[in-house]
Amino acid sequence: MGLLSGLPLAPLRGVGWVLEQVVREANRQYADPAPIHRETPTWNWSASRCAPCSPRSKALSKESRKES
Template sequence: MGLITQLLTLPLAPVRGAVWVMDQLVLTAELEYYDPEPVRQQLAELEQELLDGRISEEEFDRREDDLLDELEWRQAHHRQLQARS
């Protein structure tokens, strides 16, 4: 950027700064939302429920399939967001 361009766009600096901060907040929120770790914890808890006999094999299989789908979805989105940052 040339000196003249910098001088002419100087009044827009606060706006650019605010937009950058908002972009960072959105990115951080999305990374947290798509974090796969809570789903991994749910899978571990589900396995413990099965081992403790609190749920049947059929219930375990059904819920495990749902959680694995969720985990795959979150991991894909999380990778995309990390590539963006």
């Protein structure tokens, strides 16, 4: 008798299990930093140093902040 009373709810339990698996996988992929590291280019900072990033411009901006 217990088997027959639980049988109509079996499809709902199956859907719940599938949804749980989908959410678990989505959370795993969301928290995984590997895809971000693969898609982010590696920068060679010494070769691509631009004027606003140079030590001299940083020193000048510090001096201008002191004066104001």
